[in-house]
Amino acid sequence: MKKQYKILLLAAALTALISACQKEGVYKTLIITGQGEHNWEYSSPVLKQILDGSGMFSAEILKTPAKGGDMSAFNPKFSKYKLVVLDYSGDSWSDATKAAFVDYVKNGGGVVVYHASCSAFPEWKEYNEMTGLGGFNGRDESAGPFVYVSRDGDVVVDDTTKGAAGKVAERSDFEVRTLNTEHPITKGLPVRWMQASDEMLGNLRGPGLNMEILATNSPRMQFRRAPGAVPGGQRQAPPSPRFEPVLMAIKYGNGRIFNTLLGHADEGGGPAMQSVGFIATLLRGAEWAATGAVTQEVPYDFPTAAGTMLRPDFVPVTIDKAFKEIISYDITKSTKYYTFIRSQIAEAGDNEQVLLDIEKRMVNVLKNPEATAEAKKLLLRELSWMGTDYCVQAVKDLSSNPELTEAVDFALTRLQK
Ligand code: ZN
Numbered sequence: 001m002k003k004q005y006k007i008l009l010l011a012a013a014l015t016a017l018i019s020a021c022q023k024e025g026v027y028k029t030l031i032i033t034g035q036g037e038h039n040w041e042y043s044s045p046v047l048k049q050i051l052d053g054s055g056m057f058s059a060e061i062l063k064t065p066a067k068g069g070d071m072s073a074f075n076p077k078f079s080k081y082k083l084v085v086l087d088y089s090g091d092s093w094s095d096a097t098k099a100a101f102v103d104y105v106k107n108g109g110g111v112v113v114y115h116a117s118c119s120a121f122p123e124w125k126e127y128n129e130m131t132g133l134g135g136f137n138g139r140d141e142s143a144g145p146f147v148y149v150s151r152d153g154d155v156v157v158d159d160t161t162k163g164a165a166g167k168v169a170e171r172s173d174f175e176v177r178t179l180n181t182e183h184p185i186t187k188g189l190p191v192r193w194m195q196a197s198d199e200m201l202g203n204l205r206g207p208g209l210n211m212e213i214l215a216t217n218s219p220r221m222q223f224r225r226a227p228g229a230v231p232g233g234q235r236q237a238p239p240s241p242r243f244e245p246v247l248m249a250i251k252y253g254n255g256r257i258f259n260t261l262l263g264h265a266d267e268g269g270g271p272a273m274q275s276v277g278f279i280a281t282l283l284r285g286a287e288w289a290a291t292g293a294v295t296q297e298v299p300y301d302f303p304t305a306a307g308t309m310l311r312p313d314f315v316p317v318t319i320d321k322a323f324k325e326i327i328s329y330d331i332t333k334s335t336k337y338y339t340f341i342r343s344q345i346a347e348a349g350d351n352e353q354v355l356l357d358i359e360k361r362m363v364n365v366l367k368n369p370e371a372t373a374e375a376k377k378l379l380l381r382e383l384s385w386m387g388t389d390y391c392v393q394a395v396k397d398l399s400s401n402p403e404l405t406e407a408v409d410f411a412l413t414r415l416q417k
Pocket of ligand 1: 038115116199264265
């Protein structure tokens with residue numbers, strides 16, 4: 001009878017745990033980086049921070065081998081993830097990895113193509129179909145027509161003028177125009193809004209199949225160089241007469257791809273990545289790519305045509321910061337520090353040294369009289385599956401706290417199996 005009761009209790013607790021996880025809707029996300037002319041060392045941690053900080057995604061960063069390295073060693077298990085974010089424009093992947101990525105997307109996987117990643121893989125047909133439009137790295141008319149919006153507001157998809165694809169405008173604040181106000185990603189956004197200090201890409205070409213242009217820049221951009229097309233990067237082109245796409249949504253097989261040209265990175269991210277327009281569209285595009293829907297409200301600080309809007313306090317979380325902040329967690333607060341700690345556990349894989357370090361930090365929170373019961377509950381939940389003998393006494397010591405009885409029983413049941 002007693003054993004049966006225990007099993008029932010465990011089943012109930014597991015059900016509660018599973019429903020709690022589902023309610024959180026945390027989508028496993030893989031950020032791929034490791035090569036490219038851009039500041040990927042700066043941008044990838046910020047992308048992870050933005051995604052994790054939303055509470056909707058739990059992202060890990062995977063670096064490819066360095067340029068010229070053995071790419072046959074790069075074989076991510078794409079199917080483990082709901083979303084893959086590309087911050088990459090380097091060496092081509094192995095045929096097997098390319099095929100696995102195509103399978104992943106065809107089978108419904110979500111992809112975000114971030115900023116310079118539209119320049120990756122000029123030779124890879126399926127990749128160019130997934131991104132819709134791309135530029136640089138020798139792309140020309142063989143990549144497809146130029147696609148843009150004319151000054152009169154017509155979407156032009158058949159400009160087969162010869163020439164290199166990809167140009168970069170002087171870095172500046174610029175206006176973005178929401179072209180598609182019905183798509184889930186851009187629904188509810190202002191028609192005109194300002195992006196801060198970004199490096200605008202344009203003159204892109206591509207197949208543009210199953211693609212919707214969601215937003216464009218304003219046509220008053222001065223191009224200065226075309227990397228890959230014009231060696232030396234000399235001044236080269238007149239102002240573009242076009243509205244160039246900056247946000248695109250593409251369908252490929254059962255998969256969805258969000259291609260954002262925004263968000264050029266400086267050290268620590270910088271103003272373009274701190275721009276609310278970049279952050280909010282990235283999160284909305286990521287959710288759409290992962291699920292096909294967008295449940296997020298347009299944030300109150302979304303910019304308008306009147307000016308840029310930054311979140312300068314957006315600094316990457318460290319493990320020290322996460323454990324310092326989590327002690328004051330309660331259910332009305334953001335779970336971002338808890339999400340960060342969970343992401344660190346996931347990243348540790350089976351590295352026992354790293355896991356033990358995290359477990360010790362968790363035990364310190366359990367022992368801390370100033371830590372809230374809600375914080376301790378979250379950590380008991382984690383320890384119940386990843387804890388070792390190290391944490392057992394600290395867990396037992398909490399059993400006298402009536403607020404924690406249930407969480408302690410649950411953790412001990414699993415820890416002592
Ligand atoms: Zn850039």
